[in-house]
Amino acid sequence: MGSNLSLAYLMLSAILFVIGGVGVLIRRNPLVMIMCVELMLNAVNLSFVTFGKMLDDISGQIIVFFVMVVAAAEVVVGLALIVAMARRRPGATADDLRTLRG
Amino acid sequence: MVGLVWLLPALPLAGFLLLVFFGKRIGEPRAGWIGTGAVALSFVTACLVFVGLWGEPEHTYELSLFQWIPAGHFNVDIGILLDPLSMAMVLFITGIASLIHLYSIGYMHGDSRFPRFFTYLNLFVFSMLVLVLGNNLVLTFLGWEGVGACSYFLIAFWFEKEENASAGKKAFITNRVGDWGFMIAIFMTFFAFGTVTYTQFLPMAPGLAQTTATFIALMLFVGAIGKSAQIPLFIWLPDAMAGPTPVSALIHAATMVTAGVYLLVRVNPIIAASASWIPWMIAIVGCATAFLAATIALAQQDIKKVLAYSTVSQLGYMFLAIGVGGYSAAIFHMITHAFFKALLFLGAGSVIHGMHDEQDMRRMGALRKIMPVTAVTFIIGWLAIAGVPPFSGFWSKDDILAYALHKSPILYVFGLITALLTAFYMSRLVFRVFYGDARWGESAEGELANLNAHTATDAVESGDHADAHDDGDAHAGNGAVHPHESKWPMLVPLIVLAFFAAVAGVLNLPFTEHLEFLNRWLEPVVGENQAHLSLGGVQLTVELLISTTIALLGIFAAYMVYLKKKVDPRRIELPFFANGWYIDQGITAFMGGIGRKGFELIAMFDKVVIDGAVNGVGRATRGGASRLRAIENGYVRWYALMIGVGAVLIVAFVMTQVSF
Amino acid sequence: METAVFIVSALIVLAGGLGVVTSRNPVHAALSLIATLFGIAVLFLNLGAQLLAVVQVIVYTGAIVVLILFVMMLLGVDREEDLDTEPLVGQRLLAGLIGLLFLGAILAIIITGKDAIVTGSHSVTSAISLTASNISQIGTALFTTYVFPLEVTAGLLTIAVVGAVVLSRRPRDLEPIPEPESMTDMGDEPLTSIPEEGAH
Numbered sequence: 001m002g003s004n005l006s007l008a009y010l011m012l013s014a015i016l017f018v019i020g021g022v023g024v025l026i027r028r029n030p031l032v033m034i035m036c037v038e039l040m041l042n043a044v045n046l047s048f049v050t051f052g053k054m055l056d057d058i059s060g061q062i063i064v065f066f067v068m069v070v071a072a073a074e075v076v077v078g079l080a081l082i083v084a085m086a087r088r089r090p091g092a093t094a095d096d097l098r099t100l101r102g
Numbered sequence: 103m104v105g106l107v108w109l110l111p112a113l114p115l116a117g118f119l120l121l122v123f124f125g126k127r128i129g130e131p132r133a134g135w136i137g138t139g140a141v142a143l144s145f146v147t148a149c150l151v152f153v154g155l156w157g158e159p160e161h162t163y164e165l166s167l168f169q170w171i172p173a174g175h176f177n178v179d180i181g182i183l184l185d186p187l188s189m190a191m192v193l194f195i196t197g198i199a200s201l202i203h204l205y206s207i208g209y210m211h212g213d214s215r216f217p218r219f220f221t222y223l224n225l226f227v228f229s230m231l232v233l234v235l236g237n238n239l240v241l242t243f244l245g246w247e248g249v250g251a252c253s254y255f256l257i258a259f260w261f262e263k264e265e266n267a268s269a270g271k272k273a274f275i276t277n278r279v280g281d282w283g284f285m286i287a288i289f290m291t292f293f294a295f296g297t298v299t300y301t302q303f304l305p306m307a308p309g310l311a312q313t314t315a316t317f318i319a320l321m322l323f324v325g326a327i328g329k330s331a332q333i334p335l336f337i338w339l340p341d342a343m344a345g346p347t348p349v350s351a352l353i354h355a356a357t358m359v360t361a362g363v364y365l366l367v368r369v370n371p372i373i374a375a376s377a378s379w380i381p382w383m384i385a386i387v388g389c390a391t392a393f394l395a396a397t398i399a400l401a402q403q404d405i406k407k408v409l410a411y412s413t414v415s416q417l418g419y420m421f422l423a424i425g426v427g428g429y430s431a432a433i434f435h436m437i438t439h440a441f442f443k444a445l446l447f448l449g450a451g452s453v454i455h456g457m458h459d460e461q462d463m464r465r466m467g468a469l470r471k472i473m474p475v476t477a478v479t480f481i482i483g484w485l486a487i488a489g490v491p492p493f494s495g496f497w498s499k500d501d502i503l504a505y506a507l508h509k510s511p512i513l514y515v516f517g518l519i520t521a522l523l524t525a526f527y528m529s530r531l532v533f534r535v536f537y538g539d540a541r542w543g544e545s546a547e548g549e550l551a552n553l554n555a556h557t558a559t560d561a562v563e564s565g566d567h568a569d570a571h572d573d574g575d576a577h578a579g580n581g582a583v584h585p586h587e588s589k590w591p592m593l594v595p596l597i598v599l600a601f602f603a604a605v606a607g608v609l610n611l612p613f614t615e616h617l618e619f620l621n622r623w624l625e626p627v628v629g630e631n632q633a634h635l636s637l638g639g640v641q642l643t644v645e646l647l648i649s650t651t652i653a654l655l656g657i658f659a660a661y662m663v664y665l666k667k668k669v670d671p672r673r674i675e676l677p678f679f680a681n682g683w684y685i686d687q688g689i690t691a692f693m694g695g696i697g698r699k700g701f702e703l704i705a706m707f708d709k710v711v712i713d714g715a716v717n718g719v720g721r722a723t724r725g726g727a728s729r730l731r732a733i734e735n736g737y738v739r740w741y742a743l744m745i746g747v748g749a750v751l752i753v754a755f756v757m758t759q760v761s762f
Numbered sequence: 763m764e765t766a767v768f769i770v771s772a773l774i775v776l777a778g779g780l781g782v783v784t785s786r787n788p789v790h791a792a793l794s795l796i797a798t799l800f801g802i803a804v805l806f807l808n809l810g811a812q813l814l815a816v817v818q819v820i821v822y823t824g825a826i827v828v829l830i831l832f833v834m835m836l837l838g839v840d841r842e843e844d845l846d847t848e849p850l851v852g853q854r855l856l857a858g859l860i861g862l863l864f865l866g867a868i869l870a871i872i873i874t875g876k877d878a879i880v881t882g883s884h885s886v887t888s889a890i891s892l893t894a895s896n897i898s899q900i901g902t903a904l905f906t907t908y909v910f911p912l913e914v915t916a917g918l919l920t921i922a923v924v925g926a927v928v929l930s931r932r933p934r935d936l937e938p939i940p941e942p943e944s945m946t947d948m949g950d951e952p953l954t955s956i957p958e959e960g961a962h
Contacts, residue, residue: 003876003877005764005765005768007872007873007876008768008772009768009805009809010872010879011869011872011873012772012775012776012805014865014868014869014872015776015865016775016776016779016798018861018862018864018865018868019776019779019780019782019783019861020779020782020783021746021860021861021864022783022857022858022860022861023779023782023783024739024742025739025742025743025746025853025857025860026739026783026848026853026854026857027783028739029788031788031791031792031830031833031834032782032785032788032791034830035782035791035792035795035827035830036782036783038795038799038822038826039779039782039795039798042798042799042802042822045802045814045818046802046805046806049806049809049811049814050809051880052811052890053809053810053890054877054880055880055882055883055884056884056889056890057882057884057889057890058889058890058899058900058903059903061811061813061814061896061900062900062903062904062908064811064814065813065814065817065900065904066908066911066915068814068817068818068821068822069915069918069919070915070918071822071826072821072825072826072919072922073918073919073921073922074922075826075829075830076829076922076923076925076926077922077925077926077929079829079830079833079926080925080926080927080929080930081929082833082837083833083836083837083929083930084929084930086837087837087932089941090837090838094737094738094739095737095738095739095849095850097736097737097738098735098736098737098738100736101736735850737849737850739850739853740850740853743853743856743857743860746857746860746861746864747856747860749864750860750863750864750867753864753867753868754863754867757867757870757871
């Protein structure tokens with residue numbers, strides 16, 4: 001495809017990444033924060049595939065494969081943490097980590 | 103023979119070390135004999151060295167003992183320069199010092215700190231010898247500081263009384279003001295010549311730029327003023343009379359105060375290379391000091407204070423001599439003055455001792471019959487200082503006056519007036535102490551009451567010292583005071599000194615060049631820069647006659663006032679003179695008033711600016727840190743944001759580096 | 763054709779992303795995430811990564827988001843989040859600023875660099891083949907060149923599962939931690955202003 005389109009993909013990926021990043025910084029609900037992290041990961045996946053296309057290399061897609069695997073594992077562990085946390089203190093948010101401060 | 107010269111300072115040093123460690127155990131009187139022996143041995147060695155020095159070329163012998171400061175270009179050795187000047191000084195220093203040590207055995211008898219006294223005395227002699235024998239300015243300065251420290255120790259020997267401690271402090275601090283000048287001069291000398299050793303830089307002095315030489319000479323003169331008690335730094339010497347009388351004799355008559363004169367004579371090539379106003383300044387300061395001190399002396403009631411101001415006055419004569427180019431005359435007068443002033447002080451000590459620590463002349467009188475040896479020797483000293491021929495003082499003082507006349511008639515006239523005053527006040531002292539009515543005992547009360555009603559000044563100077571003597575102070579109205587003659591350790595030095603005070607004039611008789619031994623002896627040191635007088639027979643005789651007349655006139659005047667009571671003494675002993683022309687009070691007022699404000703300003707500067715800067719750094723750190731602490735607020739999201747900030751900054755930086 | 767698909771999908775993706783970030787209700791946020799993921803899947807198809815598109819749908823939307831929704835329902839964290847107040851001073855402002863700056867930087871690089879931003883050389887050994895199917899190509903690469911990472915990720919997944927089980931076990935006697943005393947009552951300021959020195 002034309003290189004302009006590839007650049008458009010990259011720009012889209014950048015915008016989506018930034019949206020996700022701002023979301024992580026702004027939201028306090030831990031689940032929403034995980035979702036925003038997923039946004040960032042997807043943006044990166046998109047850019048990897050685009051680069052693979054631009055470089056005519058299958059490795060781009062392979063990397064995305066692995067990213068997805070790791071993202072899945074991460075979400076699993078994160079949710080387990082949230083479950084464990086929410087049992088002890090319902091309604092905890094990211095800000096409540098402050099109580100751990102010495 | 104001459105190689106033994108290193109023993110000269112080593113012997114008193116050994117005495118000092120022995121006494122400082124074991125003095126207390128050795129105790130009285132053996133400590134005194136050890137101290138005396140060390141210095142006496144040094145004198146004997148000095149005589150041997152003198153004999154050996156005759157064989158040396160130019161009568162100069164230099165011995166370098168070891169290297170002291172090897173700092174790149176600045177090399178200072180511990181070395182001895184034995185030349186005519188230092189040899190002459192060593193001889194009379196060790197001689198008089200041994201006599202005074204002997205005297206002190208009798209005078210300090212019974213004092214609780216007897217061994218300590220001799221420790222200090224030996225240290226003093228050692229320092230003085232280092233000062234005189236040192237072959238470079240730094241060694242001289244070392245000895246200079248050493249004698250200053252010892253004078254502090256010895257003046258404040260009876261420190262239980264606060265005035266004595268204060269007097270010691272005053273001496274040290276006033277000396278310090280002068281020492282500043284000396285140090286600047288050393289720095290400048292090194293800067294100008296690259297060396298401070300006498301034999302290296304003095305020959306180079308004629309080639310020196312005049313401003314440099316003037317500066318060095320000026321700074322050395324400042325140092326000399328402090329040590330030799332000239333205007334305006336003479337204020338310490340009268341106060342220094344708070345020390346024991348042997349101290350006054352040794353330090354403030356014969357040796358330490360002559361260090362300034364020695365220094366200036368030593369660097370005479372530099373004075374010769376400096377601007378012509380330097381010698382004029384030296385001469386004028388010397389002459390003014392001589393005159394001023396003489397006027398003060400004639401109004402003092404304490405026997406030691408009279409002698410103290412007399413010392414200041416005679417030192418003024420020596421500076422006058424240096425200023426008019428008569429270096430050998432200055433040394434001549436230094437030698438004769440050492441003899442007769444030490445004699446006078448020791449004699450005064452004998453009187454004080456015999457009068458059971460009475461120092462006020464108003465309570466003395468008619469002691470001639472009771473203390474005959476003291477009286478006779480004292481009279482010899484009196485005639486010497488008054489300038490009566492054929493005693494030594496006449497010849498040396500006349501030598502100075504001859505040079506003064508050669509340079510400026512005004513200085514000559516002032517010198518003559520001062521000579522008149524000298525004769526007057528010394529005669530006054532002798533008449534009041536040894537002649538006249540006996541005012542100790544019942545008759546003292548009446549006279550004292552009379553005088554006290556009129557003379558408002560003169561704080562009672564008696565009782566200034568605490569001696570361990572059993573009898574305590576003698577008070578008027580106490581009834582009988584029994585003065586007595588002193589014991590032989592005190593009389594023998596008096597006799598010896600009297601002999602020398604009488605005959606020392608032969609050192610430099612002016613009649614023919616052949617007889618001027620001292621002039622010829624000192625020629626290698628001062629020869630080129632000495633003013634040359636050629637005194638013909640008539641001019642010489644006239645000068646000698648004038649000097650004799652002046653001296654006799656002074657004595658006669660004192661006779662009329664004090665023995666014949668033709669003139670009321672209070673018209674002469676003005677309070678203005680008695681208070682030292684209010685110079686001391688003036689300095690106190692200045693320092694307490696304006697001086698204090700200046701110091702407070704500097705202290706405030708230190709507190710506000712310097713401390714403020716240091717504390718300010720601390721405060722700034724704390725303030726900055728407390729503000730920076732806000733970043734660590736505990737919120738995870740905030741930390742994530744900071745990571746974002748960092749990432750943006752890095753990206754921005756990379757963008758500036760990369761070209762597109 | 764490709765461009766049109768791209769534009770539509772891009773719009774969906776961005777709308778979903780904004781929805782995730784700005785929804786008050788977490789469930790709405792999850793649904794927006796689904797929209798985004800679908801859009802990304804379509805974009806993958808557009809780029810010729812068929813396997814990835816399918817895996818995206820199955821794994822991401824089918825498993826991950828569902829899992830998130832399960833946890834939401836389980837724990838009752840579907841309460842609305844209070845988006846109006848922000849306890850941290852300057853957080854939103856700075857976050858927006860940082861985001862814009864970062865975006866601006868990346869866009870600037872992309873736009874000015876154009877093709878030059880891709881600096882690597884085209885691959886020779888693992889070029890995207892136009893004849894073989896995408897899945898067989900990926901499979902071949904995975905089991906030959908990348909077999910080691912593959913096995914490691916397998917181990918990773920196992921660990922994750924075990925960890926999740928351990929973490930979410932219900933302990934014996936459990937009572938909820940009581941709500942802590944209010945920080946302001948204790949004297950600590952909730953950091954709306956810079957603390958004075960020595961306040962701690």
